[in-house]
Amino acid sequence: MVSEAVDFVRSHARAVLMTHRRDGGTQASPIRVRVDESGTIVATTRATTAKARNLTRDPSCALCVISDAWRGPWLTIEATAEIVALPDALGQLHAFYLARDGKVDDQADFEEMMQNEQRIIIRFTPVRSSGTALTT
Numbered sequence: 790m791v792s793e794a795v796d797f798v799r800s801h802a803r804a805v806l807m808t809h810r811r812d813g814g815t816q817a818s819p820i821r822v823r824v825d826e827s828g829t830i831v832a833t834t835r836a837t838t839a840k841a842r843n844l845t846r847d848p849s850c851a852l853c854v855i856s857d858a859w860r861g862p863w864l865t866i867e868a869t870a871e872i873v874a875l876p877d878a879l880g881q882l883h884a885f886y887l888a889r890d891g892k893v894d895d896q897a898d899f900e901e902m903m904q905n906e907q908r909i910i911i912r913f914t915p916v917r918s919s920g921t922a923l924t925t
Contacts, residue, residue, distance in 0.1 A: 791866075791915045791916075791917075791918055793887070793918070793923050794826055794854075794864055794866050794915055794918035794922070795800045795828060795830060795915065795920075795921070797854060797864055797922045797923075798822055798823070798824050798830050798854055798866075799823075799824045799867060800873050801854050801855065801856055801922075802820075802821045802822055802834075802889075803819070803821065803854070803855050803856075803857070804819070804820050804821070804822045804852045804853060804854045804855065804875065805817050805818065805819055805820070805849060805852070805853045805855070806818045806819075806820045806832070806840055806851075806852055807850060807851045807852075807853070808839075808840050808843035808844055808847070808850050809843055809846075809847045809849065809850075810843060811843075811846065814857070814871065816839050816840065816843055818834075818838070818839070818840045820832045820834065820840075820852075821889065822854065822887065822921075823885065823888055824889075824915075825881070825884060825885070826884065829913070829914070830852070830866070830868070830912075830913040830915065831881065831885060831910055831911065831912050831913070832863050832910075832911045833882060833885050833886075833908055833910055833911070834909060834911065835874065835907050835908060835909070836874060836907040836910070837907055838909070839902055840911075841872065841909060841911075844870045844872055844911065845872055848870045848871065848872075849867075849868075849869060849870075850867075850868055850869075850870050850875050850913070851865055851866065851867050851868065852865070852866045852868060853865050854866065854915065854922070855909065855919075856922075859921050862920070862921045862922035863919070863921055863922060864920030864923060865918065865919055865920050866913070866915045866917075866918045866924040867915070867916045867918070868913040868914055868915050869913070869914045869916060870911050870913055870914075871911070871912040871913075871914070872909055872910075872911060873885050873909060873910040873911075873912060875903060875904060875907070875908065875909070878903075878908065878910040878913055879900060880908055882903050882908055882910060883899065883909040885910065886899075893921060904911045
């Protein structure tokens with residue numbers, strides 16, 4: 790089922806990421822996901838966000854991946870997250886934005902923007918999945 794979930798993410802970029810707050814509560818964030826060339830589900834955010842801080846403290850999380858259509862297929866992926874920070878994340882960030890936007894600005898400008906925004910890559914390792922996307 791995990792491979793089916795990764796296949797669903799290949800064509801569905803909208804997701805809600807659920808992480809664990811320090812007090813045990815849940816924090817939800819809309820994010821854009823994609824599957825990289827190694828077959829890993831990835832996303833990007835700024836290192837200063839609540840989701841990044843939460844995942845650094847507790848890497849267990851869930852992604853609810855949704856369709857564009859309200860009644861379309863969806864799935865939940867329980868996962869473990871790995872944070873990749875700069876400078877190690879630069880190549881992965883470049884690949885993410887190139888795949889998402891079809892182009893990346895001048896390399897020096899891109900690197901400066903990634904540094905200024907304190908961008909990171911989140912790599913998700915699925916543990917379990919469920920949802921209607923697995924039955925359609």
